[in-house]
Amino acid sequence: MKCKLMLLSSAIVLAACGGGGGGNATSTLTEIAGLEYSEITSTQMSSDNTDIKPIIDRVKDYDLVSLGEPSHNGSVVHFIKSRILQGLHQEGKLDLVVFEAGFYDGLVAWEQYLTGKQPLIEAITGPHANFMYMQRHSKGVSQIVNYINDLDQVNSPLILAGFDSRINSDPACLVKEGDVTSIMLQELDQYLTDSSLSVDNLMDVYTIAPVMMCSWHNPDVTYNHNQALHQQLMSALVALEKVLEQQAKLEVIPEYDPTTPRNFRQYASFWLQVVKGMQGHAQMQVNDLDYAKADVRSADNLRWLRDVWFKTRGQTAIWSHNIHITKVEHTVPQALVKQQPELTSYVMGVIDNGGMYAPYVPQYETWAEDAFAISRDKDTVNYLLGSAGIPNAFIDFNETNSSNLIFSGKFKLAFHGGAAQYVTPAEIMDGMLFIPVEEATVSRY
Secondary structure (H helix, E strand, C coil), rough: EECCCCCCCCCEEEEEEEECCCCEECCHHHHHHHCCCCCCCCCCCCCCCCCCCCHHHHHHHCCCCEECCCCCCCHHHHHHHHHHHHHHHHHCCCCEEEEEEEHHHHHHHHHHHHCCCHHHHHHHHCCCCEEEEEHHHHHHHHHHHHHHHCCCCCCCCCCCEECCCCCHHHHHHHHCCCCCCCCCHHHHHHHHHHHHCCCCCHHHHHHHHHHHHHHHHCCCCCCCCCCHHHHHHHHHHEEEEHHHHHHCCCCHHHHHCCCCCCHHHHHHHHHHHHHHHHHHHHHHHHHCCCCHHHHHHHHHHHHHHHHHHCCCCCCCEECCHHHHHHCCCCCHHHHHHCCCCCCCCCEEEEEEEEEEEEECCHHHCCCCCCCECCCCCCCEEHHHHCCCCCCEEEEECHHHCCCCCCHCEEEEEEECCCCCCCCEEHHCCCHHHHHHHHHECEEEE
C-alpha cells in the first residue's frame, strides 16, 4: 500500500553535517512531511504480492538488484527479502540469486541439489559446502531457499549461488588431521594433476591459503600484517593464475543444463576465479580488512556466474550486507557495472530503528537465549523514521523522496555493524527498506 507521511507537529532534533565549514543544522519531523513509502504488511511467504507490488514494479527491469542488511543478525529483514525475491521471480525476470556466501560453496551446494543428493537447504548447510551460518541456519533465509528448491528448474528456473571471494567454509579451508590441505585445495590439486599442469611453489598455496582464509582453524599462525607470509602466498597465487589463465583459453564449457549438471571442478575457468578470489581475500586480510580488495574480486565472480557458467539472461539479485552493495566505488554492484557499463543496477539498502539481534555465532542453539537489544541514537535517520511511525516499508528515492532533506542532506545513518556515519542516503542507495523494530534471527530448526 502506497502511503504519504503528512505534516507532523512533534519535533525531534536531528544533527546534520554542515557543508565546508562543518557547521550544524537542525531538522524536525516536519521535514519528512510528504515522504512517500509503501507499507509491507506481511513477512509470510504464503501472502500474495499485493503489498510488495510497488517494490516489484520499481525494480523488476534492472539487471542487478541488491538487497542489503545492516547486520546478518536480524530476522524480519530475512523474511521480507525472501518475499521480495519470490515476487521478483513470479512477476519479473529474476533467474539468479547470489548470496554473500563462498563462491566455491555456492557451486558445490547447487551441484548437490541438482544431482538430488541433498535438498537445497541441506546442501548450503554441509558437510560438502557451508554458507555463512547466519544464512544457512536462519528460518527467514530458509523461506527463499525452500522456494527455489521446489521450483521446476527447467521451466521456471531460479538459480542460487554464492559470489563472495572470501572463502571461509570448512570444506575450503579446514585441514583435517592427516591431510596436507583442505578439501577444496585437494580438488584443485587433482585438477592440476589430471590436466598435467605444473606450477612452482604450489605447496605454498596449499599450506598458507587455509591459514589466510580461516584463522580460527590456525590459532598458532598469524597472517594479518605478516608481509613475508603474504608475499609468499601471493607469489604462488600469481604463478598459478598465469597457468590457469592459459589453460582456460583452451577449454570449452558446455551450456548450462539443470538436468545434466557439469562438474565445475574440471574447468580451469572455475579454478582461475578461485585463485583470483584468494588474492583479493589475502589483500583484504593483510590490509586491515579492506573489503574493497575482496569486493572487486567478488564482482568478477558474479560476472563469471552470469556470463560464463550459467549464462543467465534475466535479473540477478544480490543478497548481502549493506557495506558490500552501496553505490560507492568498489562495492560488488558498482565494480561490476564499471566493468560492464551496459548493466543497470538498483541498490536497496536496509536500515532498522533497533530491536533485537541474535549473537553472531554459529551456535544457533544459543541465538534465542543470548539475543540482545540494540537501539539507535536520537540524532539518526533511523530514529527519526521510527519516531514518525513509519512501519515496515519500502522507500524509493524517487523525485519526491530524493529531494527530501533527510535523504538529500548529510545525516547520521546506522546502516552497518559499526557506529552511525554521516552520509547522504540518496547517494549511497537508490531506495531503502525500513524496519522500525527488528527481531533476532531465528533458527530454522
